[in-house]
Amino acid sequence: MSSTAKKKGFGATIWDYLTTVDHKKIAILYLLAGTLFFVIGGIEAMLIRIQLAKPDNDFVSAGLFNEIITMHGTTMIFLAAMPLLFAFMNAVVPLQIGARDVAFPFLNSLGFWLFFWGGIFLNLSWFLGGAPDAGWTSYASLSLASAGHGIDFYAVGLQIAGAGTLISGINFIVTIVNMRAPGMTFMRMPLMTWTTFIASALILFAFPPLTIGLFFLIFDRMFGSNFFDHTMGGNTIIWEHLFWIFGHPEVYILVLPAFGIYSEIIPVFARKRLFGYSSMVFATILIGFLGFMVWAHHMFTVGLGATANAIFAIATMAIAVPTGMKVFNWLCTMWGGSIKVTTPMLYALGFIPSFVAGGVTGVMQAAAPVDYQLHDSYFIVAHFHYVIVGGIVLALLAATHFYWPIMFNRMLNETLGKITFVFFFIGFHLTFFIQHFLGLMGMPRRVFTYLPNQGLDTFNLISTVGAFFMAIGVILLVINVIITSIKGQPCGRDPWGDGRTLEWAIPQPIPFYNFKQTPLVRGLDTFWIEKMEGNKEGMSYAEPISDIHMPNNSFIPFVMVIGLFVAGFGALYNQDADKPWSLVALIVGLAITLGAMIVRSLKDDLGYHIHKEDLLNDKGGNE
Amino acid sequence: MSHDVHVEARSEEEYKYNRRKASQAMRNQVTVFAIMIFLTFVAFATVQAGFSAFLVVPLILLFAGVQVALQLYYFMHLSEKGTGIMQFFMYSGMIVAFTMILAFVTIIWW
DSSP states (O other): TTTTSOOOOOHHHHHHHHOOHHHHHHHHHHHHHHHHHHHHHHHHHHHHHTTTTTTTSSSSSHHHHHHHHHHHHHHIIIIIIIOOOOOOHHHHHHHHOOOSSSSSSHHHHHHHHHHHHHHHHHHHTTTTOOOOOOOTTOOHHHHHHHOOHHHHHHHHHHHHHHHHHHHHHHHHHHHHHHHTTTOOOGGSSHHHHHHHHHHHHHHHHHHHHHHHHHHHHHHHHSSSSOOOOGGGOTTTTTHHHHHHHHHHHHHHHHHHHHHHHHOOOOOHHSOOOTTHHHHHHHHHHHHHTTTSSSSGGOOOOOOOOHHHHHHHHHHHHHHHHHHHHHHHHHHHTTTTTTOOOOOHHHHHHHHHHHHHHHHHHHHHHHSSSHHHHHTBBBBHHHHHHHHHHIIIIIIHHHHHHHHHHHHOOOOOHHHHHHHHHHHHHHHEEEEEEEEHHHHHTBTTTOOOOTTTTOOOOHHHHHHHHHHHHHHHHHHHHHHHHHHHHHOOOOSSTOOOOOOOOOGGGSSSSOOOTSSOEEEEOOOSSHHHHHHHHHTTTSSSESSSSOEEEEOOOOOOHHHHHHHHHHHHHHHTTTOOOOOOOOHHHHHHHHHHHHHHHHHHSSSOOOOOEEOOOHHTTTTTTOO | OOOOOOOOOOOOOHHHHHHHHHHHHHHHHHHHHHHHHHHHHHHHHHTTTOOOOOOHHHHHHHHHHHHHHHHIIIITTTTTTTTTHHHHHHHHHHHHHHHHHHOOOOOOOO
């Protein structure tokens, strides 16, 4: 993507990306793969809305509908929203803290390939006998009873992808703790870095319960154990707890980086420093903590008893406090600022009311008696889409426009961006606002059709029309990306003109070693401070120019993951009597992974140095 | 990240200070080691003496907790400066795990 890099053949480029350990290239990989799965999940969403557009519709069958809703939810959460956030975290966080790469570049690459092949594994279920059909929550009694291999694909695919997420999360924690530039104290870290840090901590604590739950499910379905089968002494509720102990923090894993993105965008375009920085940090940490104390609010109707329900209801309502602090801080940041309404800012402006609406319905459901009425109705669907689309997807679209210059040295077309926003924003509210009322009128979620003349017909049609508006918005964004990559001009450093943090201070195209000299951070909003003092270079330096140590590219992560991918098929088909090859696949797959790990352990890979002389010449170390 | 060699000259005072710190740390470790052996001995002794299980079990669990704390703070150097992040993550993890266990024993297997 860098314009100074010499032209390489197509094959060489592919090989470069297969073996890369550079956080900027891995960010691009995450962006591409996340977009692929976002489109797949989006197509599934369109199929759902077409099926529900009119009563008694037979566009898809009931069984296929279950598979589509399951895959829509699973794909959007695990394979679209998370990787797209990881794309921006990878692209921006090391630059924001003045690091040359993440702490473990090899693991960064491994994390990406685990997510990617896990996602491919999950989606191959469509072609291999049917997708999972027990909902994205895959409650155990239902999922154990599901025929075919759908649920097996779910369990194994998410296990592989989840390992990748856990690895990436740990990587970011270590990076942010250890790799900050001199002067970058914790309380000078930009909010994007803070939220990435807290979200990574949540990943660290939340993914192990999911891993355990998925292993129980894998053993129950494929290897004859009975963790969830109550007729054999198991307990089906354990799955629900394990899933939601993971599942609720997962919501915050997604939304905290989104908050971080808004907290970067709003000060830049309000041209004021972030209001209440330390309260923002405090609120982020508090949301992270409380996120672990509320999982049972997804299970009010399970019958935990009034005391348990009351405790979890109160804890849930408490989360509204730090979230409210954040909303007011964003509003106060804009208050009195000289606001420039660019595309990213437009998304940020649209986000605040949309997310507040989602939050308010969340507090409504936190009241357990009300939840008994709302549970499993379209009101719930409306609520979490307001949070996820209104909070996270708007953040992803905003970040796409905002950080495109950092990632590709090009600006996306602003006019087209604003048109995209209008279509997407109107479509989003059209689709989901009316679903609140569908829920209140009694339409249950996860139904594949409904009878006519129950008062549901018009509202469902309006909702479907809204979904098409959103689809138009996404298509416009894709067109924007294509136009920009063909005709776009290099935009240079700080293209928005008001960048505040370190990532905007780096000359474009960003050299592969990021910083020729490690910067010295002299306060919050480093770049802004340097600009205000008339520093044309945008940075003060903490060290003289000297040799830079860089990691070598490696193909080993890819091989490791291919081994797990093969082993996954082995485990999955192990229960079929007519597939004796499955055991071979399981053993060979694990052997490949283990072999790759042994090679990695025994073969010294010490990286290389970029020499001072090469850094000082015109090409700045670029070969 | 710079590879230029730095030479730090230490003054006589610094040298003495470091020596004093090191001997202090050594004394602490030996003391704590003695306490830990004593606690282990008491634990074995209560079992051997044939006390009621209602006394022995909580006592051993208590001693185990104390030993973990001593291990972390004196032998794994958690009492020193610059361990704030580690402590933050450890205690967060403990709180989360404790909440989970509490929930499991109270509302699943009550």
